[in-house]
Amino acid sequence: MKSPLRLYVHTPFCLHKCHYCDFNSHVFADPPWANYTKALVKELEDYATQPQFSGRKLSSIFFGGGTPSLAPASLFAEVLTTASDLFDFADDVEITLEANPGASEAERFKAYREAGINRLSIGVQSFDDVELKWLERIHSADEAVKAYHMARDAGFDNINLDLMYALPRQSFEQWLISLEKALVLNPEHLSCYQLTVEPHTALHVTHKKQKLALPDENLALQFFWQTRERLAQAGYAAYEISNFAKEGKHCKHNCGYWDYDDYIGIGAGAAGKWDKVNSEVLRYSNMRAPQTYIDAVLHDGKAVNSQETLSYQAAMGEAVWLGLRQSQGVDLLWFKQRFGQNLFDVYPLLTKQWINQGKLEVNGIQLKLTSAGLSLADDISASFLL
Numbered sequence: 001m002k003s004p005l006r007l008y009v010h011t012p013f014c015l016h017k018c019h020y021c022d023f024n025s026h027v028f029a030d031p032p033w034a035n036y037t038k039a040l041v042k043e044l045e046d047y048a049t050q051p052q053f054s055g056r057k058l059s060s061i062f063f064g065g066g067t068p069s070l071a072p073a074s075l076f077a078e079v080l081t082t083a084s085d086l087f088d089f090a091d092d093v094e095i096t097l098e099a100n101p102g103a104s105e106a107e108r109f110k111a112y113r114e115a116g117i118n119r120l121s122i123g124v125q126s127f128d129d130v131e132l133k134w135l136e137r138i139h140s141a142d143e144a145v146k147a148y149h150m151a152r153d154a155g156f157d158n159i160n161l162d163l164m165y166a167l168p169r170q171s172f173e174q175w176l177i178s179l180e181k182a183l184v185l186n187p188e189h190l191s192c193y194q195l196t197v198e199p200h201t202a203l204h205v206t207h208k209k210q211k212l213a214l215p216d217e218n219l220a221l222q223f224f225w226q227t228r229e230r231l232a233q234a235g236y237a238a239y240e241i242s243n244f245a246k247e248g249k250h251c252k253h254n255c256g257y258w259d260y261d262d263y264i265g266i267g268a269g270a271a272g273k274w275d276k277v278n279s280e281v282l283r284y285s286n287m288r289a290p291q292t293y294i295d296a297v298l299h300d301g302k303a304v305n306s307q308e309t310l311s312y313q314a315a316m317g318e319a320v321w322l323g324l325r326q327s328q329g330v331d332l333l334w335f336k337q338r339f340g341q342n343l344f345d346v347y348p349l350l351t352k353q354w355i356n357q358g359k360l361e362v363n364g365i366q367l368k369l370t371s372a373g374l375s376l377a378d379d380i381s382a383s384f385l386l
């Protein structure tokens with residue numbers, strides 16, 4: 001049986017490149033919206049002709065970036081109209097747009113709703129102006145609050161706020177102030193990420209020249225655990241390592257990645273994957289430079305930069321690696337159906353080792369991290385990739 005199908009749409013334009021950012025984002029004063037929209041539509045039309053997508057419904061669509069909220073609403077309307085002409089939508093289709101407070105206006109929010117967006121993810125990061133300045137974000141804390149209210153006024157009833165913690169010299173108390181300000185707004189969903197210094201970023205260069213005062217392991221764990229505790233008290237379940245939601249408000253699109261669903265990615269630098277008939281997995285990513293992407297798609301319908309086939313063995317490891325990120329863990333029956341083998345037969349030593357150490361447990365038909373395992377989540381998940 002085929003998995004739900006998802007669509008990711010990347011818009012790579014930003015007003016400024018934040019120094020910690022490793023996304024495919026490019027500073028453009030005047031992005032070529034008309035041609036970019038044409039390219040997205042053409043690329044989607046090309047994927048719709050491929051037999052592996054025939055007759056399948058789209059379960060979720062996610063416009064990410066970059067700063068998608070810089071785009072005119074007509075971009076979303078055209079992509080969504082094309083998508084609905086080419087595919088059926090699931091009845092409860094989730095259509096998310098990432099919006100940055102520094103690039104948000106009330107009229108635009110209304111137009112996004114009219115275009116069909118039904119979920120907003122607002123990149124707040126912090127409610128402290130000094131922290132926002134350090135992050136090189138172009139908005140203030142007041143603008144973030146304003147953007148949230150504008151989104152509500154425009155009719156959005158499913159909103160996520162992105163926040164970031166463990167910034168240099170940030171105390172836990174400082175982080176709590178941002179978190180509490182977010183809770184006062186009462187969003188349906190919160191994503192709370194620890195700052196990481198990614199290679200190939202300006203922050204990485206700074207960090208190499210002069211070490212940033214990042215929290216040590218103990219303090220980072222304090223951030224992690226106390227954030228979970230506070231959010232649990234406030235009614236947000238931690239359904240993934242960094243993601244918290246009120247009941248029924250988890251991000252379906254992101255859950256699709258962790259459930260190892262198929263997805264089409266369109267746009268500059270976007271990636272996609274789908275199961276092949278022999279249980280191997282095909283994965284691709286697009287050209288990253290916006291103009292190169294536009295030229296390639298307008299010329300021959302696609303802009304794939306790299307493509308690889310994951311072996312059946314590698315696909316199993318990847319599915320466990322992703323599934324363990326979720327609180328519910330990996331569904332053992334699903335694994336058996338998807339790969340034709342029992343997970344414990346594929347990984348006898350690894351599962352035994354982690355279970356004996358109290359880091360993994362079996363709960364009904366789910367293999368999941370224990371509380372002790374959560375602190376080591378990255379290492380444990382990654383061990384299945386080897």
Ligand code: SF4
Nearest residue numbers: 014017018021025066
């Ligand atoms: S706004 Fe977001 S995507 Fe753009 S540079 Fe900053 S972090 Fe990156």
